Amino acid sequence: MAVGAHRATFGRESKIRSILEANGGDVYKEVGTVEEELFIHRVKNFPVKEVWSKSIPQNIQALCWKVFLEKVEYSLGCSKPLQPKLSKVVSKKWKGYVEISKSSSYVEIRVWNEVAHSFEKKERKVEWKPPGLNKVKLNFDGSSVGIPGLAGIGGVIRDSSSKVLSMHSGPLGEGDSLKAELLALLKGLKLSKQADLKNLEIEGDSKIVISWTNSRGNAPWIYKHPLREIVSLAKELNASFTWIRRSANGIADSLAKQGVHKQQLFWALL
Known part of the structure; x- marks a missing residue:
């Protein structure tokens, strides 16, 4: 998922992890520029056809997008959040595709491996709190x-x-x-x-x-x-x-x- 969006828009691999984390609650971990914030909103709100690079296989696109939105069926035996385990699944599928087609680079494999492990840290969920008295x-x-x-x-x-x-x-x-x-x-x-x-x-x-x-x-x-x-x-x-x-x-x-x-x-x- 993020590989296509990343390649089409920015040249920094670190963006992939930030974008994926954007859907989990840790949305603006290191965002500090207008460019970065617009990019996160783009990936968060755009339909699939506006995000994906055409060079990524369709089945990989679909699985990545479902992982990103946490819409994969829970009958797979995974507990929430699903991204850590499923990102590893996607990583293996993508690596296999690259090895067969030889149409991509080692960098993209390494990036996906980093993405797969980036969710192993516990996500920080913050709940809404009411205002102070008389406010x-x-x-x-x-x-x-x-x-x-x-x-x-x-x-x-x-x-x-x-x-x-x-x-x-x-x-x-x-x-x-x-x-x-x-x-x-x-x-x-x-x-x-x-x-x-x-x-x-x-x-x-x-x-x-x-x-x-x-x-x-x-x-x-x-x-x-x-x-x-x-x-x-x-x-x-x-x-x-x-x-x-x-x-x-x-x-x-x-x-x-x-x-x-x-x-x-x-x-x-x-």
């Missing part, structure tokens, strides 16, 4: 099915007792994942103001966007205007920003993916 928490997320492509936003606001106060989901039109993340945050703040919700703890799984809220000078100029609005609203609503792992942002992530396919914004104030 509310906004979780936001953006989703894009291309670079650029159709994009959507989503967000949910909960109180210190974990009660849902508000949730929203809607389309953005065309844009990349960073634009979607940024506008998802902005929409969440605007709806919070409209609902008269203050003292916000804001969480998102985009390290880049969260860092921009604390250091506007690092953002590309095309994002300066929405970023100024975000900073202004954050001051008005007494909001703070925290980066979280994807595993703790599940509801917002689901709402953002649904938003891609909606015709208009859905907003429920409970």
